[in-house]
Amino acid sequence: MQIRAFEAGDEAGIDGLLKAAFPGPGEARLVTALRAADADTLELVAEDHGRIVGTVMFSPVTARTADGxxxxxxxxxxxxxxxxxxxxxxxxxxxxxGLDYLTTLGVPWCVLLGEPDYYARFGFVPAATWNWSWAGDPDGHFASAFQVKALNGAPADGRVAVAHYHAAFLGV
Ligand SMILES: CC(C)(COP(=O)(O)OP(=O)(O)OC[C@H]1O[C@@H](n2cnc3c(N)ncnc32)[C@H](O)[C@@H]1OP(=O)(O)O)[C@@H](O)C(=O)NCCC(=O)NCCS
Structure with missing residues (x-):
């Protein structure tokens, strides 16, 4: 088993994997849209005997602070x-x-929406502790799922901010 960067030709394997792992086709569509928009900051696959058995995508996020x-x-x-x-x-x-590579590249932070029990092991904390929220959740229903990890530099300075994923997320 090896973990490597996405290569041309991996698309069908990743598409099939995402459709098998998630209940609907939204995640598979999203990954295709992020690639098409050149918003695939980092895409890794796990390959086992020539077959893609795992995939992870990282894409750009903008955090807009209350002071603009x-x-x-x-x-x-x-x-x-x-x-x-x-x-x-x-x-x-x-x-x-993926997080190690992004840290090496100097990326300051990473956010995600997911199960806190799974992501705490990587050092993710609720983004609310940074006073950050997700633009897709104005009422805070998913606040516990929205998490953040500092990768480089100073951790958050406490300013209120709203995080926006790439526009490709809105179309799926
Ligand atoms: C979530 C997922 C990517 C984890 O990959 P994996 O290779 O199975 O996980 P690992 O073997 O590296 O880690 C296993 C650990 O994760 C835990 N885990 C797996 N899915 C979890 C979940 N949804 N919530 C909490 N913990 C979870 C397991 O209980 C196990 O915990 P342990 O190490 O304390 O025993 C995989 O289960 C998956 O593809 N799930 C369906 C798609 C999905 O839900 N993706 C995540 C959306 S946020």
């Missing part, structure tokens, strides 16, 4: 492992590889 400044980071997701290969550490290995 835009700060730029990334968002993690979708992430998926083919059902037959789940719970073998592939998800953790892909996410750690």
């Amino acid at each position: 400044e835009d700060v730029f980071g990334v968002g993690l997701g979708p992430v998926a492992v083919t059902p037959a290969h789940q719970s073998r550490g592939i998800g953790v290995a892909m996410i750690e590889a």
Whole structure:
């Protein structure tokens, strides 16, 4: 099993994997849209004997502060492992590889929407502790799922900010 960057020719394998791992086609469509928009900041796959068994995408996110400044980071997701290969550490290995690489690149922070029990192991904390919220959740219904991790530099300065994913997220 190896974890490597996306290569041309991986598209069909990733598409099939996302459709198998999620209940609907939205995540598969989203990944295709992010690639088409050149918003695929980092896309990794896990490959086992020539077959793609895991995938993780990172894409650009803008956090708009209450005083009008835009700060730029990334968002993690979708992430998926083919059902037959789940719970073998592939998800953790892909996410750690991605976060390490983004840290090396100097990316300041990463946000995500997901299960806090899963993502706490990587050091993600509720974004509300930074006074950040997600633009897609104005009423805060998913506040506990919206999480953030500092990758480089100073952690949040406490300013209220609203995070916006790439426009491709709105179309799926
Ligand atoms: C979530 C997912 C990517 C994890 O990948 P994985 O390779 O199965 O996970 P790993 O083997 O690396 O990690 C296993 C651990 O994650 C936990 N875990 C898996 N899915 C979880 C979830 N949804 N919530 C909480 N914990 C979860 C397992 O209980 C296990 O915990 P342990 O290490 O304490 O025993 C994979 O289960 C998957 O593709 N799920 C369907 C798609 C999905 O929900 N994606 C995430 C959307 S946020």
